[in-house]
Amino acid sequence: MNIVSRIPTDRDSSLVMAKVYEEPRKIPYWEQGLISLWFLNSFVPLPLETPLRYLMVLWFLWLFALHKEQVIPIMLKAWPLFLLPIFGLISVLWSPYMGAALRSGALYLLTPFVAVIIITRFDISTILRCMFFAGVMAIIVCVPFYDTMPYGGPYPQKNYFAQQMLFVALLSFMTLLNEKSWPWTRMLAALIFPIALIFMLRAPSATALVFAAVGIVGLFAVKFVWVAISKVRHLRTIIFILGASVILSGAMIVLNQTNQTYLTDFLGALGKDTTFTGRTHIWAAGNLAAQEHPIFGLGLEGFWNPANGAAQSINEMDFKPYGTKLTFHNAYLEVRVHLGYIGLGLYLLLWAWCGYRLFRQFFKESSLEMSALLVFGAIVFISTLTESFAWASFNTPLNLLYLGALATLSPIRRVFVSRVPVYLNSPAGYAKT
Structure with missing residues (x-):
C-alpha cells in the first residue's frame, strides 16, 4: 500500500x-529459461535449430490456447504488425514458388504473433533480462569461432555477426547501468560487455562500430542526464525541439552545398565507398525486378530462388556460388519487389506504428528500459536502408522492435x-x- x-x-x-x-504474478524461472532459449535460437545458429524452433512455436501456440482471453485484445491493439504478414501470406496465390512462399508467409505471420504472446506473459524488464542471458550464451557459442569472426564466425555473413554482437554489447551495457538488475547479473554484464565489443570489432563492420558508439553514449546520457532534467517541467520537450531544429538546419545547409563531398568523406572514414560495397548495383537490379509487378509484387520467395535467372545473375556479380540466397540489402526494396507498392505501404504503416509507440513510451516513462528500446528501434530502422534483417522472421532485430513497441501493453505489472x-x-x- x-x-x-x-x-x-x-x-x-x-x-x-x-x-x-x-x-503482478511471479514468473517461474523455467518460463524465463524457455524464453531465453527462444531468444538464443534467434541470436546464433545452433545444432537442430529448426526442430527446436518448431517445438518452441508449439509451446507458444499452447500458451495462446490457455490465455487467449489476454492475448487476443493485445493482438487487436497491435493490428499494424499483422497486416503485412497477412498480405504476404495471400501472395501465395501469385507467387511462382507456392511451397516456399507458403512456408515463408507462415513464419512472417508467426513472428508478431509470438511477440504478442511473450509480452502477454512477461513484463519488459524480464524480457530484456532474458535477452541478455541469451546474448551471454551466444557469446559462449561464438568463442570457438574466434579465428573466423572476420568472415562471419558461426553466421553466414560478417555484417550480421557484427550486428548481433552489437546487440549483446548494448544489452550488457544497459544491464550494467540498471540499478534494478540483480547484482550478480550486473557483474556478469561488466564481464560480457567488453567481450561483445571485441567480438564485434573482429568483424570489420564500420556501421556496427558507429551504432555501438551512438548506443553507448545514448544510454549513458539517458542514465545520467535525461532522467535528471526530467525533473524540470517542459525542459525535455524544449531540448528535443532544439535538437530537432539543429539537425534540420544542418541538413538544409549540407543539401544546399551542391559541390560538397561530406557523404564521400564520411563513407571513406568508415572504409566504404559511394556504392556501399556494391549495394547500389543490387539496388538497381531490384528496381528493375520491382517494375515488372509494381502493384502486387512477385509474391513471397518470388525472386531469390535458384530457378530465377535474374537472382543468379546477381550472384555472379557478387561472386557468390550458384544457388546462394542473397538479399537486396534494403528492407523497403525487398518488400517492394515481393509485395509491390501495397506491401510497401503496409510496411511503412508498421514502422510508423512502431516508431510512434517507441517515442510515446520513452517520453511517458523515460526509464532506462524504454530508452534502450528506443535505441534498439533506431538501430533497426537505420539498418533497413542497407540490410534486409528487418524484413525477415524470428531474428533479434525484429524481436527487439516488436517487443519494444508492445512494451507498455503487457498486463504483467x-x-x-x-x-x-x-x-x-x-x-x-x-x-x-
Whole structure:
C-alpha cells in the first residue's frame, strides 16, 4: 500500500487514505529459461535449430490456447504488425514458388504473433533480462569461432555477426547501468560487455562500430542526464525541439552545398565507398525486378530462388556460388519487389506504428528500459536502408522492435485497485482497518 494523505482524528490516531495495488504474478524461472532459449535460437545458429524452433512455436501456440482471453485484445491493439504478414501470406496465390512462399508467409505471420504472446506473459524488464542471458550464451557459442569472426564466425555473413554482437554489447551495457538488475547479473554484464565489443570489432563492420558508439553514449546520457532534467517541467520537450531544429538546419545547409563531398568523406572514414560495397548495383537490379509487378509484387520467395535467372545473375556479380540466397540489402526494396507498392505501404504503416509507440513510451516513462528500446528501434530502422534483417522472421532485430513497441501493453505489472481508509494508532505506524 502507498500512503497518500494523512487526516488527524484524535491525539493517538490518524485516518489515512492509502492506495492498494495488486502485485503482478511471479514468473517461474523455467518460463524465463524457455524464453531465453527462444531468444538464443534467434541470436546464433545452433545444432537442430529448426526442430527446436518448431517445438518452441508449439509451446507458444499452447500458451495462446490457455490465455487467449489476454492475448487476443493485445493482438487487436497491435493490428499494424499483422497486416503485412497477412498480405504476404495471400501472395501465395501469385507467387511462382507456392511451397516456399507458403512456408515463408507462415513464419512472417508467426513472428508478431509470438511477440504478442511473450509480452502477454512477461513484463519488459524480464524480457530484456532474458535477452541478455541469451546474448551471454551466444557469446559462449561464438568463442570457438574466434579465428573466423572476420568472415562471419558461426553466421553466414560478417555484417550480421557484427550486428548481433552489437546487440549483446548494448544489452550488457544497459544491464550494467540498471540499478534494478540483480547484482550478480550486473557483474556478469561488466564481464560480457567488453567481450561483445571485441567480438564485434573482429568483424570489420564500420556501421556496427558507429551504432555501438551512438548506443553507448545514448544510454549513458539517458542514465545520467535525461532522467535528471526530467525533473524540470517542459525542459525535455524544449531540448528535443532544439535538437530537432539543429539537425534540420544542418541538413538544409549540407543539401544546399551542391559541390560538397561530406557523404564521400564520411563513407571513406568508415572504409566504404559511394556504392556501399556494391549495394547500389543490387539496388538497381531490384528496381528493375520491382517494375515488372509494381502493384502486387512477385509474391513471397518470388525472386531469390535458384530457378530465377535474374537472382543468379546477381550472384555472379557478387561472386557468390550458384544457388546462394542473397538479399537486396534494403528492407523497403525487398518488400517492394515481393509485395509491390501495397506491401510497401503496409510496411511503412508498421514502422510508423512502431516508431510512434517507441517515442510515446520513452517520453511517458523515460526509464532506462524504454530508452534502450528506443535505441534498439533506431538501430533497426537505420539498418533497413542497407540490410534486409528487418524484413525477415524470428531474428533479434525484429524481436527487439516488436517487443519494444508492445512494451507498455503487457498486463504483467502492478495494477492500482482502489483507495481504502486506514487508521494509524501509533507513531510507529501500527494500522488497523
